[in-house]
């Protein structure tokens with residue numbers, strides 16, 4: 001695995017779950033890491049101290065002005081991991097305009113805006129890594145995640161289009177699609193034996209994945225070894241999409 005000393009990295013939504021594991025592994029490899037969450041700076045600072053990350057920042061990615069301001073707070077980075085998302089589980093007939101907007105704004109619009117802001121310096125430096133965190137729901141249908149899945153599929157489309165134009169400049173753009181991963185988001189399901197068993201029954205590997213297993217794949221894409229991989233979607237799902 002690559003030594004990432006000298007690389008600056010921002011991981012959105014890194015105070016818990018998958019983002020936390022990614023930020024921790026980046027810091028362990030020597031990167032100068034920005035931990036990020038929506039509003040609670042003390043939480044971001046605690047996380048940064050815990051994992052040896054250099055910086056902590058907040059920006060609510062449902063707000064376009066705050067999203068744009070995040071770049072002012074961090075300056076350019078070499079590695080951008082766009083991990084933060086929101087998810088509302090409901091039948092498509094019940095999705096409200098507010099929930100539509102929240103999922104589109106945090107999952108899709110902020111991803112597009114942050115790529116637009118952070119990419120030019122990567123191109124100028126001739127090196128960069130952008131990794132978006134999608135979902136197994138890009139690949140399989142779920143009766144209560146249609147809008148969430150739509151935002152993740154839209155991000156994948158951005159990834160492929162941007163990857164093609166970024167490739168000549170040494171910048172790779174890829175997506176990771178996690179399956180069912182044990183994080184705070186899934187704690188209620190994990191703690192309910194019947195619900196947990198119902199999810200595990202859909203996973204060929206027979207278990208939830210860990211945030212560290214997803215982080216391992218993200219770290220691979222961030223390193224030198226993955227320099228010839230771009231525009232791709234790497235699923236980390238124990239076979240759940242199959």
Ligand SMILES: NC(=O)c1ccc[n+]([C@@H]2O[C@H](COP(=O)([O-])OP(=O)(O)OC[C@H]3O[C@@H](n4cnc5c(N)ncnc54)[C@H](OP(=O)(O)O)[C@@H]3O)[C@@H](O)[C@H]2O)c1
Nearest residue numbers: 013015017018037038060061062084085135180181183185
């Ligand atoms: N867990 C799974 O099984 C699973 C499966 C497939 C895909 N994924 C994807 O993997 C990624 C991480 O999932 P996770 O389970 O680790 O998530 P999580 O435990 O819910 O953590 C989400 C992180 O995103 C941040 N965030 C949420 N809304 C935000 C906003 N408006 N502005 C800024 N930050 C915001 C949160 O910070 P605050 O606390 O400040 O809100 C938190 O740090 C997501 O993109 C998710 O869609 C997860």
